[in-house]
Amino acid sequence: MGQISKRRSSVSFDYSAMSFTPPSDPVNRKSEIKVSQLCELCHCRKALLRRPKNLQKVCKLCFFHVFETEIHNTIVSNKLFHRGEKVAVGASGGKDSTVLAYILKLLNERHDYGIEIILLSIDEGIIGYRDDSLATVKRNQVQYNLPLEIVSYRDLYNWTMDEIVACAGVRNSCTYCGVFRRQALDRGAAKLGIAHVVTGHNADDMAETVLMNIFRGDVARLEKSTAIITQSTGSPIKRSKPFKYSYQKEIVLYAHYKKLDYFSTECSYAPEAFRGTARELMKNLEMQRPSCILDIIHSGENLVLKPKRQKKISPSEVMEVRSDGAVSLGRPSKFVDGNTCERCGYLSSNKICKACILLEGLERNRAKMTLDTDTSTGGAARLTRELERLTF
Amino acid sequence: MVVQDVCKRCRQGQVSVLSRKEPFCNDCFSKFVSAKQRKQMMCEPYCQDVFKVLYQDKVRSEAESVEQNAHSKVLVPLSFGSSSVVLLDILNDTLTEQKETQRGKTGFHIDVLVCGRDQDDIVRYREMADRLLSERYASNREKIKFHFLSVESFYKDCGGELDTILVDSADFSSRSIVENGELNREFGVEDLLKQCPDRSSRQDLLTILSSRLIKKFAYQNKHKIILWGHSMTKLADETISLVVKGRGSQIASMLSIDECDPLFDNSFKNLYPLQDVLLSEIDAYCYIKHLDPFMIDYIPQDTLLVEKQRNPELVSAPRSVKNLTLNEIARKYFDDVEADYSNVISTVVRTALKLGEPETPKPERCSICRANVHMDPSEYLQTITVSENHPIETTEESALYDKWNESQFSNQKIENTTLRDSIPQKAVSTSLCYGCLINVNRMKGRKLTWPQHSKSELETILDAFEL
Numbered sequence: 001m002g003q004i005s006k007r008r009s010s011v012s013f014d015y016s017a018m019s020f021t022p023p024s025d026p027v028n029r030k031s032e033i034k035v036s037q038l039c040e041l042c043h044c045r046k047a048l049l050r051r052p053k054n055l056q057k058v059c060k061l062c063f064f065h066v067f068e069t070e071i072h073n074t075i076v077s078n079k080l081f082h083r084g085e086k087v088a089v090g091a092s093g094g095k096d097s098t099v100l101a102y103i104l105k106l107l108n109e110r111h112d113y114g115i116e117i118i119l120l121s122i123d124e125g126i127i128g129y130r131d132d133s134l135a136t137v138k139r140n141q142v143q144y145n146l147p148l149e150i151v152s153y154r155d156l157y158n159w160t161m162d163e164i165v166a167c168a169g170v171r172n173s174c175t176y177c178g179v180f181r182r183q184a185l186d187r188g189a190a191k192l193g194i195a196h197v198v199t200g201h202n203a204d205d206m207a208e209t210v211l212m213n214i215f216r217g218d219v220a221r222l223e224k225s226t227a228i229i230t231q232s233t234g235s236p237i238k239r240s241k242p243f244k245y246s247y248q249k250e251i252v253l254y255a256h257y258k259k260l261d262y263f264s265t266e267c268s269y270a271p272e273a274f275r276g277t278a279r280e281l282m283k284n285l286e287m288q289r290p291s292c293i294l295d296i297i298h299s300g301e302n303l304v305l306k307p308k309r310q311k312k313i314s315p316s317e318v319m320e321v322r323s324d325g326a327v328s329l330g331r332p333s334k335f336v337d338g339n340t341c342e343r344c345g346y347l348s349s350n351k352i353c354k355a356c357i358l359l360e361g362l363e364r365n366r367a368k369m370t371l372d373t374d375t376s377t378g379g380a381a382r383l384t385r386e387l388e389r390l391t392f
Numbered sequence: 393m394v395v396q397d398v399c400k401r402c403r404q405g406q407v408s409v410l411s412r413k414e415p416f417c418n419d420c421f422s423k424f425v426s427a428k429q430r431k432q433m434m435c436e437p438y439c440q441d442v443f444k445v446l447y448q449d450k451v452r453s454e455a456e457s458v459e460q461n462a463h464s465k466v467l468v469p470l471s472f473g474s475s476s477v478v479l480l481d482i483l484n485d486t487l488t489e490q491k492e493t494q495r496g497k498t499g500f501h502i503d504v505l506v507c508g509r510d511q512d513d514i515v516r517y518r519e520m521a522d523r524l525l526s527e528r529y530a531s532n533r534e535k536i537k538f539h540f541l542s543v544e545s546f547y548k549d550c551g552g553e554l555d556t557i558l559v560d561s562a563d564f565s566s567r568s569i570v571e572n573g574e575l576n577r578e579f580g581v582e583d584l585l586k587q588c589p590d591r592s593s594r595q596d597l598l599t600i601l602s603s604r605l606i607k608k609f610a611y612q613n614k615h616k617i618i619l620w621g622h623s624m625t626k627l628a629d630e631t632i633s634l635v636v637k638g639r640g641s642q643i644a645s646m647l648s649i650d651e652c653d654p655l656f657d658n659s660f661k662n663l664y665p666l667q668d669v670l671l672s673e674i675d676a677y678c679y680i681k682h683l684d685p686f687m688i689d690y691i692p693q694d695t696l697l698v699e700k701q702r703n704p705e706l707v708s709a710p711r712s713v714k715n716l717t718l719n720e721i722a723r724k725y726f727d728d729v730e731a732d733y734s735n736v737i738s739t740v741v742r743t744a745l746k747l748g749e750p751e752t753p754k755p756e757r758c759s760i761c762r763a764n765v766h767m768d769p770s771e772y773l774q775t776i777t778v779s780e781n782h783p784i785e786t787t788e789e790s791a792l793y794d795k796w797n798e799s800q801f802s803n804q805k806i807e808n809t810t811l812r813d814s815i816p817q818k819a820v821s822t823s824l825c826y827g828c829l830i831n832v833n834r835m836k837g838r839k840l841t842w843p844q845h846s847k848s849e850l851e852t853i854l855d856a857f858e859l
């Protein structure tokens with residue numbers, strides 16, 4: 001018993017070291033196994049962990065089996081792939097995308113999906129974070145024998161994330177990161193002639209998004225927040241989330257028991273405070289009822305808006321950079337087929353795409369910054385004031 | 393904190409409440425709360441016709457207006473918490489006002505329904521109802537009636553047979569068996585609660601069954617509207633709790649004011665007159681209007697009052713999150729964020745009011761909560777929660793399996809799982825919504841006993857007594 005709990009408590013590992021040594025398994029002395037210690041699924045091996053999803057006591061092999069099968073079921077029942085499809089895994093070196101790359105390769109071979117998997121990595125240019133994680137992706141490339149392609153923010157936008165943060169403030173980094181990363185993956189994929197990008201978004205992310213959309217009253221996103229496949233009309237790139245129903249804790253456990261090599265540090269720019277409160281709420285709910293992550297997703301899948309009374313004409317996409325540099329992105333009422341950004345030629349429902357609008361703000365600001373360097377009157381405060389005037 | 397001395401609205405009253413960043417005097421705050429409730433009561437034509445004093449006009453004759461005023465009965469479920477007591481008090485004020493301005497006439501009358509778990513509850517509630525009637529509603533006595541009902545009526549007055557609903561642990565399918573006579577007579581709410589694994593599921597089931605009782609009472613007594621006491625805060629945590637329990641698609645029907653309740657022959661509407669008032673505001677109103685002595689098992693919070701109450705009971709020991717129900721966790725969340733993100737509660741309620749029901753042609757109804765079932769939850773769960781095992785690989789494992797097979801553990805498992813084998817003919821497949829399936833799946837023995845739904849269930853008169 002003591003052995004089980006010890007194993008369980010050591011779930012998070014630090015694999016940040018550049019060289020990788022897999023953890024070793026404890027030696028199982030089978031003769032001493034009591035019936036009460038057996039796996040609740042196979043009844044023939046010692047239970048090693050409690051599944052975070054339903055608290056079932058299971059052995060390692062059964063855990064692998066159910067975890068993998070659930071993802072396979074998700075892929076099949078949602079028809080995520082078709083034979084001959086080229087699929088890019090958005091690889092960050094983090095646990096979600098590492099496990100995703102590993103599992104897709106495994107399932108592709110086991111169930112003969114007939115897909116071609118490519119690792120696609122974005123170098124945002126965050127010193128200390130991306131350096132190490134890119135090294136992890138490069139090791140994954142060798143370990144899983146999958147092709148790797150790296151696209152950098154510098155190449156795409158002429159800005160690194162560190163420069164963006166210096167310019168727009170830490171608090172807004174996730175907005176910028178989100179818009180840029182999303183495009184970067186799509187552009188990278190397009191460049192490689194790949195029409196499908198899979199990402200490691202897991203059930204916890206999904207559930208959190210459902211709650212956040214309700215807390216923020218983000219009606220435009222409410223209905224689609226749990227969609228497993230997203231694709232703008234007319235866009236050549238399809239995105240999907242095979243981990244939609246996989247618990248974060250199980251992904252970590254899987255990576256651990258499979259001794260996968262991943263980079264454990266999360267993005268050094270922490271989520272904004274309000275999202276933090278939702279995360280805390282989720283933690284409390286999951287403690288009370290483990291199934292609630294799936295329950296929330298199920299609810300999210302069934303949230304629909306009342307038919308609108310024909311009163312207001314919905315405004316076309318509005319984007320605004322607020323006084324604190326935060327960005328609110330309006331939603332296009334309808335994606336107009338085949339529209340492209342005037343500046344970069346990337347698909348966009350508006351004349352100018354989100355990334356280009358953000359870039360314009362940044363560029364103006366960079367000009368201000370260089371002008372302001374000699375005036376010592378409070379750089380940060382000044383910067384904020386300058387950002388206040390940025391409206392589009 | 394710097395407090396302004398003079399109320400911003402009337403510019404003379406002394407400030408006693410701070411709400412939504414505004415300082416109020418007692419009078420102005422009472423008006424503020426009461427106006428919000430009255431606005432909801434007049435929110436659309438159906439409700440206006442019920443509450444207003446009607447006179448002869450283009451659409452109705454004199455006789456018809458008298459008749460309509462007399463038949464405008466509304467039902468107020470009363471829990472003796474702050475919200476329902478405040479709701480009732482404002483309704484009483486409305487009656488008084490109508491009598492004063494409409495030469496003694498009123499547009500409606502009120503039936504108050506009090507549900508108790510046991511006889512002790514009922515005795516306490518009855519005493520308090522007596523006090524309310526004599527101390528506060530004496531002048532409107534003929535317009536306000538109290539009714540008392542035991543939750544046991546849920547099984548006792550269900551007019552038919554009970555079903556035991558079972559969930560298969562392997563494929564999450566649900567089946568029901570008609571219970572034999574003995575269980576039919578003896579099964580009660582306490583038996584049901586005993587099968588629950590935790591407070592959350594007890595609360596969930598109690599909410600479902602008392603709401604069923606209240607609505608059935610309204611149906612049988614021809615009420616036009618049920619006035620629920622829910623504050624904005626309560627609606628927000630109910631919304632989040634429904635989402636958390638996998639009942640997201642049921643939010644719309646809970647809040648629907650556009651149509652009458654379709655489960656009860658469209659005979660009444662559900663209204664939440666306090667949906668624009670925060671719980672903290674309702675609690676402040678209780679103190680200002682001296683309603684706090686009429687609460688049972690509830691102490692109003694004094695957070696918005698300038699002058700605190702110095703009630704030692706107000707400072708309750710913080711409970712560990714582990715023991716909270718899902719609703720309580722949601723409530724705690726709103727309490728915690730209210731200071732920093734003041735509009736989250738109203739945003740959640742506003743969002744909830746924009747929700748509709750998924751469009752499913754001819755959805756089945758859940759055998760427990762009667763909600764529309766929009767997708768088969770067992771199929772859904774089966775796909776994403778696999779319970780198949782990795783095969784036996786070695787002789788050692790095979791030996792362990794044999795050992796298990798002979799032990800008492802295997803018997804337990806068989807009893808719980810292979811429904812299909814143990815109850816072959818009598819069990820019929822039954823429809824459950826996702827939320828109820830999750831609930832039953834967590835009950836002891838993965839089963840739950842519930843009245844069958846039928847016309848006779850709806851028509852069997854509830855054994856309530858009147859005060």
Ligand SMILES: [Zn+2]
Pocket residue numbers: 039040041042043044045058059060061062063781782
């Ligand atoms: Zn096993």
Ligand SMILES: [Zn+2]
Pocket residue numbers: 341342343344345346352353354355356
């Ligand atoms: Zn562009």
Ligand SMILES: [Zn+2]
Pocket residue numbers: 399400401402403404405416417418419420421
């Ligand atoms: Zn005043």
Ligand SMILES: [Zn+2]
Pocket residue numbers: 758759760761762763824825826827828829
């Ligand atoms: Zn149900």
